[in-house]
Structures are given as structure tokens and as C-alpha cells.
Amino acid sequence: MEKLHPPAPRIPLSNASTAAFVILSMLLTAFVFLAVYPNEFQLQSLVAGGCEPRRLRSTNFLDPVALPAPDPQLRILIGVLTVPDSYQRRHLLRDAYFLQPNLTVNARIDIRFVLCGLTTEEQRVLVAIEILRHGDIMILDCEENMNEGKTYTYFSNLPGVFNGSTGGETAYDYVLKADDDTYIRLDALAKTLDGMPREDLYMGLFIPCKNITDRMGWMTGMAYALSWDLVEWIARSEIPRNHKTLPPHGEDVVLASWLRDASLGKNRFDMNPRMYDYYEEPTPCWSHDFIPDTIAVHKLKNDTKWAKTLDYFNLTVGLRPSNLYNIHQLKR
Incomplete structure (x- = not known):
């Protein structure tokens, strides 16, 4: 006798409709995110790729889609040498650079804050x-x-950090x-470098004052530029590797x-008076x-000096009137 099988259980119509609706909603949601917000799924890769060249300004997904530049x-x-605990200074610098006017030359400027190894749990989390x-x-x-x-560690690491990240092209020109504690005006910097040699370049504020022909001189540490070929040379040469320091002299x-020992950096450019220290008292030659047409102002050691500097260069010019504040009405 043929064995009879019990009929398959029937799903109530209401439950089947609910399941279909849920599945359809999930598929529709996935389609919307893939079609409308494809970059959202790349956020993790953007965050993880901190060593690859990218602009200082972070992506804002509320901004309208722009055509590729x-x-x-x-x-x-620009590598800003700082220390892990200088959180407030880094935040100030980000704002100071983010709010600068757009460049008037076809240039890309990347800014990195350069630290040595972290030493505390607080630094590990906050950094x-x-x-x-960012x-x-x-x-x-x-x-x-x-x-x-x-x-030396900074310059010598750059070719390895950016090797292969630009499809075989040179990562940077300078x-x-x-x-x-230096404020750099990015457009002035870009316009200045755009007219300079792309090789064997050493540019900054030269010491001794206005004596660029002095072979024993150097560019002050407020901010100076090297062409990429010199950066690559530092990474591979025995001269800097074996002489990272020279006490009692600064780095x-x-x-x-x-550069002097290797007969390099022959394209030297002194940016005096366009690079200078914040003026407090008469200083021979480099403070005024x-x-x-400033390129850089140095020795901005406190908020007052930063405020006066940024005010002179009209960094708050885009501030719009609002019922939420009256920033120009100061209490005395």
C-alpha cells in the first residue's frame, strides 16, 4: 500500500505577505544605498588610508557632487612637526588652513602632523x-x-611611505x-614655488640674514622646502644617515x-622678508x-598672537550675520 504523506503546512496568507514585504523592503533599501550613497561603503578604507596623499579637508557627504578636478x-x-599632546594646537591649525581662500594656481597641498611614537594610553585613544x-x-x-x-626620520621615511601610492609618479614636487607655531599662507606658498625649479631646491628664511651666498648658512626651522629629489637623496644617502645630529647645532x-657636503641644494632661495617671526621687539632682519605678501609667520606661541595674525589676514571675513550671535559686540 502506498504510504500517504501528510500535506505540507500552509503558511497563512498574512504571514506570507509580511515576509514578502520585509524582503522587498530590504532589497529596496540596499538598492538605494548602493545607487545613491556608494561612497558610504568606502568610508572605512578612507579612514584606514592615512598615509596616502589626500587633501586636508575631510569629505562631507552633504556637499553636492563636484566634477573631478x-x-x-x-x-x-607640508609636514608640521609637533608632539602627541598638542591636540589644541592641531585643531587650531586645521581651522586656520581649512578657512584659507582657495588656491589661485592649479596646486594640491597636503598637510600632515608629524609625531614620534605614542607613549600613553590617552595619546593612543585621542590620536x-x-x-x-581627519x-x-x-x-x-x-x-x-x-x-x-x-x-632625518621625517624626510627619510617619506619616499617609502608614499612609494606606489601615486601610480609610479613622483608623490610630490616639494x-x-x-x-x-608657524602660520603658512598656502596660496602665497603655491604661487611662489610654482615659479621655482623642481629639482635641487632649498627654500626658506636664510641665516645669516640676507646672505644667501654664505656656504655655511641654513634655512631656519620655521618652515623650509626641499624638492622631492633631495628628499629621495636623504632617504638613500650615507651622509645624513651617519650624521643625523651635530651637537650643539640644531637639526x-x-x-x-x-646638502653642503654633497654639493646639493644649489637652487637656494631666501624668502626674507616674506617669511618672518611675529613682531614683538626689534630683531635683526627677520622680525617685522x-x-x-607674507608666506609664513613664525613664533605664534599663544592664542593672542594667533588671533592677531589670523585677523590681519582676514580669516573671519566669511562670517555671516546671525541671530545666534553678535561676535563684533565685545564686552568690556
Whole structure:
């Protein structure tokens, strides 16, 4: 006798409709996110790629979609040497650079805050948050120092960090080392470098004052630029590797000695008076009042000096009136 099988259980119509509706809703949601917000699924890769060249300004997914910009004719990296605990200074610098007017030359300027290894749990967490939010931190394998080889570590690591990240092209035309108490006007910097040689370049504020022919001189540490070929030379040469320091001299004097010993950096450009210290008292040659065609102002050691500097260069010019504040009505 043929064995009878019990009939398959029937799903109530209401449950089947509910399941179909849920599945359809999930498929529709997935389609919308893939079609309308495809970049959302790349966020993690953007955060993790902190060592790859990218602009200082972080992506804002509320901004309208813009057409891709043409390839820059000039690529500049500014490495701001600082220390892990200087959170407030880094935030101020980000705002100061973010709010500058757009460049008038076809240039790309990337800014990185250069630290040595982290030493506390607080640093590990707070610096990690900065990396996730801004992607502009570079951590070197060294102990934090001012005159014990950090400059060499910075320059010598760059070719390896950016190797292959630009499809075989040179990563940058120029690399700057800058202090975190220096304010650099990016458009003035880009326009100046755009007219300079792309090789064997050494540019900054030269010491001794206005004596660029002095072979024993050097560019001050406020901010100076090297062409990319010199950065690659530092990475591979025995001269800097074996002479990272030269007590009692500072690291910027040492770098000048590397170039001198190798007969390099012959395209030297002194940016006096366009690079200078914040004026407080008469200083021979390199400290004076603000001037319109400034490239960099140095020794901004406190908020008052930063405020006066940024005010002179009209950084708050875009502030719009609002019922939420009256910032020009100061209480005395």
C-alpha cells in the first residue's frame, strides 16, 4: 500500500505577505544605498588610508557632487612637526588652513602632523580619534625629540611611505618641514614655488640674514622646502644617515650641512622678508610687522598672537550675520 504523506503546512496568507514585504523592503533599501550613497561603503578604507596623499579637508557627504578636478600641476606636502599632546594646537591649525581662500594656481597641498611614537594610553585613544576624523596624522618610529634626529626620520621615511601610492609618479614636487607655531599662507606658498625649479631646491628664511651666498648658512626651522629629489637623496644617502645630529647645532643646521657636503641644494632661495617671526621687539632682519605678501609667520606661541595674525589676514571675513550671535559686540 502506498504510504500517504501528510500535506505540507500552509503558511497563512498574512504571514506570507509580511515576509514578502520585509524582503522587498530590504532589497529596496540596499538598492538605494548602493545607487545613491556608494561612497558610504568606502568610508572605512578612507579612514584606514592615512598615509596616502589626500587633501586636508575631510569629505562631507552633504556637499553636492563636484566634477573631478584636473590633475594638479604642482604638488606640495607640508609636514608640521609637533608632539602627541598638542591636540589644541592641531585643531587650531586645521581651522586656520581649512578657512584659507582657495588656491589661485592649479596646486594640491597636503598637510600632515608629524609625531614620534605614542607613549600613553590617552595619546593612543585621542590620536586615534584624530586619525579617524581627519586622516592627517603621521607617526614616525622614533622617540619624541627636537634635536636628536626627528628631521632625518621625517624626510627619510617619506619616499617609502608614499612609494606606489601615486601610480609610479613622483608623490610630490616639494616637501616642507614646518613648526607648529608657524602660520603658512598656502596660496602665497603655491604661487611662489610654482615659479621655482623642481629639482635641487632649498627654500626658506636664510641665516645669516640676507646672505644667501654664505656656504655655511641654513634655512631656519620655521618652515623650509626641499624638492622631492633631495628628499629621495636623504632617504638613500650615507651622509645624513651617519650624521643625523651635530651637537650643539640644531637639526636644521645639520640638514644644511648634509646638502653642503654633497654639493646639493644649489637652487637656494631666501624668502626674507616674506617669511618672518611675529613682531614683538626689534630683531635683526627677520622680525617685522605683517606684510600683505607674507608666506609664513613664525613664533605664534599663544592664542593672542594667533588671533592677531589670523585677523590681519582676514580669516573671519566669511562670517555671516546671525541671530545666534553678535561676535563684533565685545564686552568690556
